[in-house]
Amino acid sequence: QGAEKENIPIEFYDYVHNTSSLPPKYIADRYHWSSFLNKVENAVASNLTFLNYASPDILDQGCDVTIVLMDPNVPLREVGHKIWFMLESVAEHVEYTEDREEDSKEDGSRKNTRRNKECMVIQTASCKVTNRQTTHDTYQSDVRTIGNILYDRSLPLFQRMIERGQVRISILNHTKYNFKSCSNFFNPSSALMNINYWKDEFISEFDSDLILTVQDDCVFCRMLDPRRWKDVAYVGSPWSYANGFWHYIWHMWNPKRIFKWTHVFLMCDNMEKWWNDWVMSENHEDSIQHVRGQGRKRQMDIQIDSSAKQRLSKQFPPACNVGGYGVVGNGGLTLRSQKWLIKAIELCPHAKWSGMDTATNTNMSMSCHATNDINEDAYFATVLNGIGATMPKAYDASLFSVEMIWPEEVASIYGPWTKNERMDRIQQRWSFKNKQSLKYDDSDSGSTFKFGGSDYTVPIAMHKPWWYQPTEMLQSEGIAKKCKFLKYMFQPEESRCARIGSGPIASWWQFKRYFRFLPFMA
Numbered sequence: 001q002g003a004e005k006e007n008i009p010i011e012f013y014d015y016v017h018n019t020s021s022l023p024p025k026y027i028a029d030r031y032h033w034s035s036f037l038n039k040v041e042n043a044v045a046s047n048l049t050f051l052n053y054a055s056p057d058i059l060d061q062g063c064d065v066t067i068v069l070m071d072p073n074v075p076l077r078e079v080g081h082k083i084w085f086m087l088e089s090v091a092e093h094v095e096y097t098e099d100r101e102e103d104s105k106e107d108g109s110r111k112n113t114r115r116n117k118e119c120m121v122i123q124t125a126s127c128k129v130t131n132r133q134t135t136h137d138t139y140q141s142d143v144r145t146i147g148n149i150l151y152d153r154s155l156p157l158f159q160r161m162i163e164r165g166q167v168r169i170s171i172l173n174h175t176k177y178n179f180k181s182c183s184n185f186f187n188p189s190s191a192l193m194n195i196n197y198w199k200d201e202f203i204s205e206f207d208s209d210l211i212l213t214v215q216d217d218c219v220f221c222r223m224l225d226p227r228r229w230k231d232v233a234y235v236g237s238p239w240s241y242a243n244g245f246w247h248y249i250w251h252m253w254n255p256k257r258i259f260k261w262t263h264v265f266l267m268c269d270n271m272e273k274w275w276n277d278w279v280m281s282e283n284h285e286d287s288i289q290h291v292r293g294q295g296r297k298r299q300m301d302i303q304i305d306s307s308a309k310q311r312l313s314k315q316f317p318p319a320c321n322v323g324g325y326g327v328v329g330n331g332g333l334t335l336r337s338q339k340w341l342i343k344a345i346e347l348c349p350h351a352k353w354s355g356m357d358t359a360t361n362t363n364m365s366m367s368c369h370a371t372n373d374i375n376e377d378a379y380f381a382t383v384l385n386g387i388g389a390t391m392p393k394a395y396d397a398s399l400f401s402v403e404m405i406w407p408e409e410v411a412s413i414y415g416p417w418t419k420n421e422r423m424d425r426i427q428q429r430w431s432f433k434n435k436q437s438l439k440y441d442d443s444d445s446g447s448t449f450k451f452g453g454s455d456y457t458v459p460i461a462m463h464k465p466w467w468y469q470p471t472e473m474l475q476s477e478g479i480a481k482k483c484k485f486l487k488y489m490f491q492p493e494e495s496r497c498a499r500i501g502s503g504p505i506a507s508w509w510q511f512k513r514y515f516r517f518l519p520f521m522a
Contacts, residue, residue: 125171125172130142176196189375210229267329333462452473466495
């Protein structure tokens with residue numbers, strides 16, 4: 001309990017990635033799950049059932065962050081699949097620990113010990129493993145079966161999380177959340193917009209209000225200390241906005257995708273339009289204060305009386321380029337407050353997916369309800385902004401993760417942000433072991449890497465960057481030094497971004513990056 005993390009050599013991960021197997025010596029030296037249980041104390045082993053957390057610290061104090069992976073295929077993934085590298089990056093970089101002094105057993109002196117406070121719940125399916133639907137009678141055995149598979153295929157650091165009792169498994173009821181089938185809930189929107197998901201799928205005594213959602217296509221690159229983000233209701237990577245048309249064209253060369261992705265570069269306009277459509281026109285009383293030209297007056301502890309009919313303002317707060325705020329979403333990799341999400345659903349439920357009887361429930365506000373087909377990240381981004389939740393500034397969000405646009409691009413689109421302002425945000429949002437670790441301008445030992453003549457800041461994590469960033473960039477030596485697990489997450493043929501190569505495309509890349517501070521090049 002509380003042991004320092006192992007230093008696993010990169011050659012180990014290379015071997016697993018290249019051979020889709022574990023090194024023979026490692027297999028011989030480690031335990032399988034059943035063997036591990038036989039080696040530990042009976043009192044500890046009896047709690048390691050995957051049905052709940054078993055860590056004494058968690059059982060005593062609860063989780064300070066709960067990491068959620070919702071994926072029906074977790075037990076089907078073989079050794080070497082990217083999901084195991086994603087989980088390994090989580091185990092290495094997501095750290096919510098506190099130093100505590102305790103009496104030493106030897107001489108009664110005081111010593112510092114580290115308490116691991118991060119929890120993980122794997123929300124998955126069993127039907128493809130057991131060839132039957134999970135029932136009440138089979139739930140425990142199905143969870144144990146999946147747990148055995150999870151342990152035996154995991155990489156070392158995530159295995160230690162399991163051994164410390166920080167991981168539990170939940171088999172989701174696919175009919176309750178309107179999934180297509182027991183093994184098909186790759187789009188989790190119908191669950192995440194359902195109020196019962198947030199009330200039923202977490203253990204109130206232990207799970208944290210702070211939820212970190214991950215998928216098998218994200219990767220962590222540097223330490224995440226969730227305490228540095230507790231002031232916001234929701235953070236994910238920023239989207240580009242309407243003036244980002246040229247950025248959109250650059251990343252989406254294939255004209256067949258233009259209609260599918262139109263919502264990306266029109267997101268600011270769409271959010272305002274959605275909100276105006278969702279809020280009933282007869283509600284004129286403003287419950288959210290807006291300051292024109294200065295963004296929102298943000299309050300973390302907004303008191304919402306769910307027993308009274310709420311009145312919401314049709315006036316959507318400035319979401320882009322006002323006070324440094326921008327559109328923030330990207331549901332596949334987010335840090336969220338459960339309380340704020342529940343408030344959002346209660347105040348503006350989705351007519352189809354909320355899990356509430358919006359037609360007859362007079363206690364809930366029917367001054368607002370979402371009616372269109374929308375993904376959960378866009379829904380929450382819109383409603384949370386609309387009800388005045390505390391949202392991060394765009395540059396802060398870019399320090400959390402990147403998908404479409406890098407922090408330098410965010411600073412130009414949603415800025416301007418001076419270098420000193422960016423440094424202040426980095427010091428607030430990132431975790432550093434010591435002040436000397438902060439070398440923002442040193443591409444060898446600091447936070448940035450060079451590509452195409454420009455500097456790029458590597459954030460805490462990334463979500464499928466190969467959809468929007470050139471393969472040459474993601475496979476460059478500079479970024480590999482900053483994000484060691486990235487190279488295990490994708491193959492070049494998975495890229496949806498045009499290769500730079502040479503000629504006109506390369507020239508355009510250089511031109512665009514050099515003049516990225518211009519509004520029309522955002």
